[in-house]
Amino acid sequence: MTPETRIRAGFALTLALFAALAFFALKSGRAVYETGPAMEVRAADGAVVFVWDKPVEAPMAYRFREAFKAARSSAGRIVILLNSPGGALTEGRSVIEEIDRMKRTHHVETRVAAGSTCASMCAPIFLAGEERVAAPDARFMFHEPTSVDYFTEEKADKPAFEQRMDAERFFERYFERSPMDAAWREKLRQAWKGQDVWKTGAELVAEGSNVVTRLDGS
Incomplete structure (x- = not known):
């Protein structure tokens, strides 16, 4: 095999590998x-209540979109009940x-019930509510984002400046x-x-x- 032939064969193999990976990703995405x-x-x-008690991962956004399409005409208020450790x-x-x-068209309230947790990426989702209600013992966790390797799902180390x-x-x-209240936010910036x-x-x-606007039952 000549050097030119080897280069062509290697290029063809690379293209085939990328095509296979793309097909696998598409098939896996649909399966989710x-x-x-x-x-x-x-x-x-x-109100219409959406209950999400799982990690923040696909198909969460899709489920919200489809549920809202089905329920939008039945009520003017959407309550999103969260209990999640966070995720992607x-x-x-x-x-x-x-x-x-x-x-744009409905009043959206986010809630974390008694004994429930809203951690990591769940916290920004909770903050998206116009009214944000939590039980006194509901637990919230804020932390810096971590990078995860796509294939191994293990934490990926990055240089300190990138982090x-x-x-x-x-x-x-x-x-x-x-x-979020500005003064409290700055305290969080230092604490986390x-x-x-x-x-x-x-x-x-x-x-x-101002993360929580009202305690449940108050």
Whole structure:
């Protein structure tokens, strides 16, 4: 085999590999929407309630979009009940975009019930609600974003300066542009560096964070 033939063969093999990966990704993506976790939807107190008690991952945004299409004419208020450890930033961003679309025509309330948790990427989703209700013992966790390897799903190490840049971009996008109280936000900016910051619903209200606008039952 001549050098030119080897180059052509290697190029063809590379193209075939990329085509196979693209097909696998497309097939896997479709399967997520067909077989991925469902979302409970119910009616309560004149509102339509979306219940998401799973990680923030596909097909969460798709489930929100389809549920809203089906329920938009039955009520003017949407309640999103969250209990999630967080998850994928890209999926969380898509979920927030769906909530923003809902808010164009409906009042959207986010909730975290007693004994439930809203951690990591769940917190920006919670902040997207126009009214944000939590039980006094509901637990919230804020931390800097982490990078995950697509194939191994393990935490990917990045240089320190890249991690700082990622954290600043995340903070600006989801917290500086949120209804979070400005003074409390700056305290969070200092507190979350390299660690998880846990707060209860009662603590968030007592500290004037404006993360939670009302305690459940108050």
